[in-house]
Amino acid sequence: MMRGELNAAHVTDPALRAAYARCRRLNARDGKTYFLATRLLTPRRRPAVHALYGFARWADDIVDDQDPSIPLPERAARLRRLDAELRAALRSGRSSHPVVAALVDTAGRYAIDPRHFGDFMHSMRMDLTVTEYATYEELRGYMHGSAAVIGLQVLPVLGTVVPSDEAGPHAASLGLAFQLTNFLRDVGEDLDRDRVYVPRDLLAAYGVDRELLRWCRLRGCTDLRVREALRDLAAMTRGIYRHAALGIPMLDPLSRPCVRTALVLYRGILDEIEAAGFAVMHRRTVVPRGRKARAVLPAVAGTAALRVRCALPFGGRRALPGTVLP
Template sequence: MTRRELDAAGITDPVLRAAYAHCRRLNARHGRTYFLATRLLTAARRPAVHALYGFARWADDIVDDVERDATPRQRAAALRRLEEQLAAGLRRGTGTEPVVRALAHTAAAYDIDPRHFTDFMASMRSDLVVTRYRTYADLEVYMHGSAAVIGLQLLPVLGTVVPRAEAAPHAAALGVAFQLTNFLRDVGEDLDRGRVYLPEDLLSAHGVDRELLRWSRDTARSDRRIRSALRAAADLAEGVYRKAAPGLEMLQPASRPCVRTAYILYHDILRMIEADGHAVLHRRAVVPRRRRAVVALGGAARVGAVRLRSRVLRPGLPRHTAAASKGLR
């Protein structure tokens, strides 16, 4: 599958192909929902999505490198090196680190604004020192770099049927909605890393503070105040999903099944959290495999319909022309 994707994208250089393949493996290993949705894209677009994910994952792993006992100073130094490699890679269109090499190629191929990567790295740096967010406005500043810009990076790859500037706020909102969902799902794991992403003003409005969260995590006991605060956080995420939803129809038809599938599956995580009694401090909410399969099959059916419609609209294309245009459908 990797070879077919790289061939479809016109990536022929062996070193560059290896860099993209590395990013694809990172996506497959760590981004189950993301990777599943990406498979619904045309083969020509997938390598770029893998590159964007692979770089983001690499940076995130540096920040959260606690399993190998890396000190904060070591993590900061590693992130600094990656940022330097990124800046050089974006200037030259290549890089020494595989994730940077693939990202630089993708950024040049799709003319992605380099500020989106600068903003992303700023949020990664903040994760090394910031462990709390007083208000949602404070959290929004962080999420712009850590989530909104991911949607903006992807937009040129996915393509739009409206001016890109019109679709951009919805793409940014979708990135934020996904991240808010992750914050809810991973609140216990983040607490173990010393971070609380849920805004303190939201928590305190329901009588919750870090100490109560720590008590619940350590004792595996629930508390109505925590459940109430988590419901409020889920309601906040729901509002962002509603803001993102109109953007789905602004994407090119070939990209809609992929993004719609990711939208549904991430949104389902919120429903699973509620169904599990908001017990995220004690266990991770997971969308059942059968549900994931049903949603993916629905996405595959929509992909087939888009491709069939494309053939019907262009019945007179010679065989070689149709083959060359596969990446545009």
């Protein structure tokens, strides 16, 4: 299947094909929701999304490596080397790195603003030393690089029917909503890494501090005060999802099912968190398979029909046999 996607994207260099394949494996392994939604994209667009996700995962794995034999200074050095490789590759347009090569090729093909990658790496460096945020505004500064720019990176791949500047804020909001959902789902796991992404002032408004969070984590429960603080953040996240959804009609019609499905699936995680009473301190919330199927299957059928319509231009003349759809 990857071979067909790379052929559709006109990626012919063997080393570059291997880099894209590596990114696809990273997406399939660690980004199950994203990967599922990506299947709704046209084949030629999929490798680019895999490249963007694969690089982000590669960097994130350096930051979050929990191997005690790899101390913080070594992780920081690895991140610096990755950043240097990325900067050099963006200047030259090529790289021998197994993931950077695909990213740089994608950036060139779709004219992605290189500043987005610099902002992303800045937030990755923050994760090495910053363990909490006093306010949402502080957190929002971090999320600009770790989440909002991911939406902005993907936007040129998806294509728009309006100027990109008009669609950009909604794409950024989608990245923010996804990450805030992750923060809500992973409060307990993040605490194990000595990180708290729920703003400190929001927690304090409900009488919550790190000690209470640790108490909940150790005892496998969620204190009422913690639930209320998380409920507040969930309400904010829902507002960001609403803003993100306004951007879907601005996308290329062939990309809308992918993004709509990703939004529905990720917002479904938020639904499950709320349904479970925000019991996230001791378990990871997932969307049941049946609910995923109900979200994805109609999108698959609609995507197939849309691609057929797009392949019947000029009064319904069919595309020639062997033609690759966009």
